[in-house]
Amino acid sequence: MLNIPPGLDPDLLRSFVLVAEGGSVTRAALRVGRTQSAVSMQMRRLEEALGQPLLLRGSRGLSPTPHGLWLLDRARRLLAMHDEIVANFRAPDITGHIRLGSPDDYALFWLPDILAGFAEAHPAAEVEVVCLPTEELLPRFDRGDLDITLFSVGYASHHAGVEGERIWRGPLCWVGSATRPSHLMQPLPLVLSHGGCSWRQAATEALNKAGIPWRMAYSSASQTGTHAVVLAGLGVTVGLSASLPPGLRLLGQEDGMPALPELEIALVSHPGAAAEALAEHIRRGFRSPPATARAA
Structure with a gap:
């Protein structure tokens, strides 16, 4: 209570x-x-x-x-x-098909609770989720292929001239294997997304500033792909602090890793009752930690 x-x-x-x-x-x-x-x-x-x-x-x-x-x-x-x-x-009856875009870096962490709550409130609406990197989601949104999208604020969004509504800000963290010390390898093997990713830019800039040599060991647009390589002990990646798969752990300054900037997540949506209804559920979802995080 x-x-x-x-x-x-x-x-x-x-x-x-x-x-x-x-x-x-x-x-x-x-x-x-x-x-x-x-x-x-x-x-x-x-x-x-x-x-x-x-x-x-x-x-x-x-x-x-x-x-x-x-x-x-x-x-x-x-x-x-x-x-x-x-x-x-207050919400009107929402029906029809809503196309939601989200990077998969945080889709699994927040979207389950958000989508479940939206489905309960608006059972007649259907949500299609498209998981792609920010730099692919924003052009799709501009073309009208998405009704609403989440995106990581950074190089790609600034390059696209998109501001959006900031709905979350939090720490970006280094992630490595819990059993294999890949973070001690020289040069440091990185497992990140492709060049336009704001997370990749933050990681490489932090390493360059700290004078830590690095090499790109693996690139993937999917967080599942990066986690698989890190679990194998072949490199380190970056991500959010919560809901890491078993076998991964956070790496900090005590592990010789430099500090990373905070991550900002933003939201843009096209006009319409359905998109705005889903946007409000997303805002509420990002203000409250997901059930998976509370249980951890």
Whole structure:
């Protein structure tokens, strides 16, 4: 049972989640359409209502206190339930075929919960999922071959002149074999996607900056393909921190790997009730950790 005081404004919790996740009042203010001072006031009101400090300022921005971390998990779940109730009562009947694009790098992590929730709310709608790299999804979206698409913000999206709506930001991590020390090989064998991939660009730039020699051992547009090679101990790759297959582990600075930038995921959709309904489910899904992550 969620132990949230009665009468606590969901808008305060929504702003808190955005500040805690992004480490910045300014970024949260842009997301909720308020001024920076208004969001700062919301954070003070929330701390006063709960009687505990929730955020601390450090060298990398704002981060949750222990009480803030406790609240963050529950606020995500409460907001997901709140938004689901509102959406289900306000949403029109959605029918027809919706074409959704997504890189497979994070499709398996987020999409199962999102698609299940959408199917429950709109059983008459059919969703076709197309998993391709960002640089292939965006031209398809521009041609009208996709109604809505997720994409990784980076070289490919900037080159295509696409901004989109930022819906998630989090760490990009090095991934290696749990049993074979391929990260100790020289030059470092990389297992990544092709040249236009923002993850590949982030990895190679980090290695070059750190002065670590590397070679491209294997290229694949599929995360399944990269994981198979890393599981064989033939190289290292990059990915998200959650839901790694058995046999893989995260590699950090203690393993001699340089820091990687954060990953941003964005969303674009064409006008239409069906696309907007699915887009709202996606927004809610990315605000709350998937069931697979909560169970891990």
